[in-house]
Amino acid sequence: MNWDVVVVGAGIVGAACAHRLAHAGMNVLVLDEKGIGEGATAAGMGHIVVMDDNEPEFSLTHHSQMLWDTLDLPGDAERVHAGTLWVASDEEEMEGATRKQSGYLQRDLKAELVSAKALQQLEPHLRGGLEGGLLIPNDSVVYPPRVAAFLLEQSGVEVRKVAVSEILDQGVCLTSGEKIPAQHVVLATGVKSVQLIPELPIRPRKGHLAITDRMPGLLKHQLVELSYLKSAHGSDLDSVAFNVQPRSTGQVLIGSSRQFEAPDGKVDFQILGRMLKRATAFMPALHDVLVTRVWTGFRAATPDSLPLIGPHPARKGLVLATGHEGLGITTSLGTAELVCSHITGNPCALDPRPYLPTREVAHA
Amino acid sequence: MPEIQVNGQPLNVKAGISVLAALQNQGIWTTRTSVSGEPRGALCGMGVCFECRLQVDGKIQKACQLMVQQGMKVVLDAR
Ligand SMILES: Cc1cc2nc3c(=O)[nH]c(=O)nc-3n(C[C@H](O)[C@H](O)[C@H](O)COP(=O)(O)OP(=O)(O)OC[C@H]3O[C@@H](n4cnc5c(N)ncnc54)[C@H](O)[C@@H]3O)c2cc1C
Ligand code: FES
Numbered sequence: 001m002n003w004d005v006v007v008v009g010a011g012i013v014g015a016a017c018a019h020r021l022a023h024a025g026m027n028v029l030v031l032d033e034k035g036i037g038e039g040a041t042a043a044g045m046g047h048i049v050v051m052d053d054n055e056p057e058f059s060l061t062h063h064s065q066m067l068w069d070t071l072d073l074p075g076d077a078e079r080v081h082a083g084t085l086w087v088a089s090d091e092e093e094m095e096g097a098t099r100k101q102s103g104y105l106q107r108d109l110k111a112e113l114v115s116a117k118a119l120q121q122l123e124p125h126l127r128g129g130l131e132g133g134l135l136i137p138n139d140s141v142v143y144p145p146r147v148a149a150f151l152l153e154q155s156g157v158e159v160r161k162v163a164v165s166e167i168l169d170q171g172v173c174l175t176s177g178e179k180i181p182a183q184h185v186v187l188a189t190g191v192k193s194v195q196l197i198p199e200l201p202i203r204p205r206k207g208h209l210a211i212t213d214r215m216p217g218l219l220k221h222q223l224v225e226l227s228y229l230k231s232a233h234g235s236d237l238d239s240v241a242f243n244v245q246p247r248s249t250g251q252v253l254i255g256s257s258r259q260f261e262a263p264d265g266k267v268d269f270q271i272l273g274r275m276l277k278r279a280t281a282f283m284p285a286l287h288d289v290l291v292t293r294v295w296t297g298f299r300a301a302t303p304d305s306l307p308l309i310g311p312h313p314a315r316k317g318l319v320l321a322t323g324h325e326g327l328g329i330t331t332s333l334g335t336a337e338l339v340c341s342h343i344t345g346n347p348c349a350l351d352p353r354p355y356l357p358t359r360e361v362a363h364a
Numbered sequence: 365m366p367e368i369q370v371n372g373q374p375l376n377v378k379a380g381i382s383v384l385a386a387l388q389n390q391g392i393w394t395t396r397t398s399v400s401g402e403p404r405g406a407l408c409g410m411g412v413c414f415e416c417r418l419q420v421d422g423k424i425q426k427a428c429q430l431m432v433q434q435g436m437k438v439v440l441d442a443r
Contacts, residue, residue, distance in 0.1 A: 213417060213424050214399070249399045290424045292414040 003029045005343065006172055006182040008164050008196070011041035012332040013321050014188030015148035020336035021186075022155035024344055029180070031172070033163035036152060037145030039190045040328060043297020045209065045245055045255055046142045047222055048330050049084055052103045056306055056354030061327060062107065063350055064334035068140065071333075074150055078143040078248045085114070085122065085221040087242070087282065088131040093226040097134040100226075110137050123219055125285040134226075141222060141245055144329045164189075167196050170317035184343050186319050187312075191300040193322040197315075200308065200357075202323050204298040206262035208272050209255050213290040216250035218283075225282065236260055240275040242282040252289065254279045258299075258326075265296050299325045307331065309338045309355040319343060320357050368436040377432050384409070384416055384427035387438075395427055397441050418442060 005021050007014045010032035018030045032038065048068050052058045073079050088094040097113060104111035114133040119126060122135070152159055166173040171181040187193055191204045225242040243255040257271045272294060280286045302308060302323040312318040321339050324331055334350060341348035353359065365376045368386065377386040384406050387395070394403040395418040406416035409428050416427040419442035427438075 213414075288423065290414070290417060290426075292417070 003027055003180065003182040005029070005184045005186060006031060006180055007186040007188055008032075008167075008172060009039070009188035009190060010036045010148065010152065010159055011039045011188060011190055012037065012044075012144050012148045012151075012329050013041075013190070013324060013335055014186070015151040016332040016336035017186050017188055017321055017339045018157045019151040019155040020333075020340045021343065022157050024340050024346075026343070028155070028157040029182070030152065030157055030159040031162050031164055031174075031180075032159065033161070035161055036159060037148035039192070040297045040299060041144045041148055041190075043207070043209065043295060044144050044329050045243075045253055046078075046144045046329050047084070047245060048140045048142060049222075049327070050104070050109060050136065050139065051327065051330075052100065052107070053305075057327075058103075058107065059350055060307075060331045060334045060355070062109070063337070064331045065138065065140075067333035067337070068142075068330075069138075071147075073142065073147065076143070077146045077150060079140055080246070080248050081138065081140045082246055083135055083137040083221045084139040085119075085223050086134040086136070086226050087119070087126065087223055088133055088226050090131050094131040096226050097132065101134055104136065111135070112137070123221065123223065125218055125283050126223070127282055127284055130282075135221070139222065141247070142329070147329075164196065167315065167318055169315060182317070184317050184319055186321055186339055186343075188321045190322060190324070190328070191298040193300065193320070197312070197318075197320075200320070200322070201303050202308075203260060203301045204262070205301040205325065206257070206259040206265070206296055206298055207255070207326070208257040208267065208275055208294065208296050209253060210272070210276065210291045210294045211247075212252045212254065212286070213292050214250035215252055215289050218252055218285060218289070219244060219246045221246070223282070238271060240271065240278050242278050244279055244283065244286075252286070254286070254291070260301075265298070267294050267296060300328075301325045306359075307335060307355055308357040309335050310342055310352060310357055313358050366432050366434040366436075368432055368434075368438060370438045371440055379432070381432055382428055383418075383420060383430045383432055383436070383438060386432050387427065387440075392440070395440060 004026040007030045101111045112135045163175040165175045222245045238259045240257045245253040308320045308323040393405045407413040411429045419439040
C-alpha cells in the first residue's frame with residue numbers, strides 16, 4: 001500500500017498531525033518505536049498556555065489554544081480551565097506583569113492584574129509579602145499522553161509500534177529493514193529528530209518534575225513566577241523556577257527545571273532539591289506534602305526557541321514538525337494545522353513563515 | 365506492647381515493627397483508596413513505590429517505613 005502520509009512519532013505533535021491529516025481525507029500511518037504518547041509528551045506538564053515573548057510564539061500558542069477549546073476531550077484527559085496566575089515577587093516584576101497585561105489586552109485576550117491582597121485571596125497558601133500578579137483566566141491544563149491517544153482514536157488511523165531507522169525520499173525504512181513508501185513523511189520525533197536528520201539545530205533541554213500526594217484545595221491556578229520568563233529563555237545556565245499546577249485528582253505537579261548539557265536522564269538530586277526549595281519558598285504549605293514521584297524529560301530546543309514546521313529543503317516529501325521545546329503540548333494543534341496546509345496546499349489561518357525550517361535563525 | 369489507634373480503635377502491637385506490619389498482622393492489606401476508588405496497599409515494602417501511604421498523626425506517611433510508637437493515630441483511607 002502506498003500511504004499518503006507516514007507520521008513518525010506518536011507523541012502529542014505526531015498524534016495531532018495524524019488527526020488533522022486524517023480529517024483532511026488523507027490515508028495516514030503512524031509509527032512509533034515506544035507506543036503512543038511517549039517521549040516528552042509523557043513527561044510534560046500539560047499546561048495549555050498563551051505565551052507572548054514574540055509575535056510568532058504568540059500566534060502559534062494563541063491559535064492552538066483556540067483549537068484546544070474546541071476539542072471535546074474525554075474525562076480522563078483531565079482538562080481543567082485552571083487559568084495561569086503569574087506571580088510577582090517585587091515591584092520590578094509587577095511592572096513586568098503590567099507590560100505583559102497590555103500585550104494580552106492588545107491582542108484581545110483576557111488578562112487581569114491582581115493586587116497583593118487579591119493574590120492572597122485567590123491563593124491563600126502563597127507566602128505573604130508578594131507584590132501581586134497577573135491572571136490569564138483562559139489557560140488550561142490537560143493530561144497529555146491521554147490526549148495523544150484520544151486524537152489517534154478519533155482519527156481512526158493505523159498506529160504501528162516500530163522503530164524508523166532512516167528517512168527516505170518519499171518513505172521510511174524501519175530497523176527491521178522494511179521500507180514503507182509514502183507521498184509525504186512527517187517527522188515528529190521530538191528530541192530524537194537529530195538521530196534521523198542530523199543537520200537539524202535541535203538540542204536536548206532536560207527538565208525535572210515532581211508530583212505530590214492528593215492535597216485537594218491547596219491551589220486553584222497554575223502558578224508561575226514572573227521571573228520564569230528570565231530563567232526559561234536565552235540563558236544556557238541551569239535554572240529552576242516556581243511553577244506549580246493543580247491536577248484534577250487534587251495532586252500538585254511541581255516544576256520546573258531547565259538544563260542543557262545534562263549527561264543523562266537520571267534524576268539530578270541537586271537540581272531537584274533547588275526546584276523543590278523554590279516551590280516551598282513560594283508556597284510553604286508544600287513542606288508538609290508527600291512527593292510521590294519524580295521524573296525527567298527532554299525538550300527539543302532550537303536556537304530561536306521556535307519549532308521547525310514545514311518542508312525539509314532537500315529531502316523529497318519530508319515535512320518537519322519538531323523542536324517545540326517547552327510548549328509542544330500547547331502548540332501541537334497549531335502545528336498540525338500548518339503541517340496539513342503544507343501537505344494539502346490549502347491555506348492556513350497561521351502565517352507559516354516564522355516556523356519554516358529554512359528561516360533565518362537569529363541565535364538567541 | 366505499644367498501643368496505637370487505627371481509625372479510632374485501640375490496637376496493641378508488637379514493639380519494633382512497622383505500621384505496615386502491624387496492620388498486616390491484623391489482616392488489613394488496604395491502606396488507601398485510589399482516585400478512581402480502587403483499594404491500594406503496600407507493593408514494594410521498602411519505601412520506593414509510595415503505594416502504602418496513609419495518614420499517621422495527621423500527616424500522610426509511608427506505612428512500611430514508619431515504626432510503631434506508643435499512642436500513634438493511624439487513619440486508613442484518609443482521602
Ligand atoms: C519537564 C517538562 C515539562 C513540560 N511542560 C509543558 C507544558 O506545561 N506545556 C507544554 O505545552 N509543553 C510542555 N513541555 C513540552 C512538551 O512536553 C513537548 O514539547 C512535547 O511533548 C513534544 O511532543 P512531540 O510529539 O514533538 O515529541 P515526543 O513527545 O518526544 O514524541 C516523540 C515520539 O517519537 C518517537 N520516536 C523517536 N524516534 C523514533 C524513531 N526513530 N522511530 C519511531 N519512533 C520514534 C518517540 O518514541 C516518541 O514517542 C514540557 C516538557 C518537559 C520535558
Ligand atoms: S510499600 Fe512501597 S513504599 Fe511502602
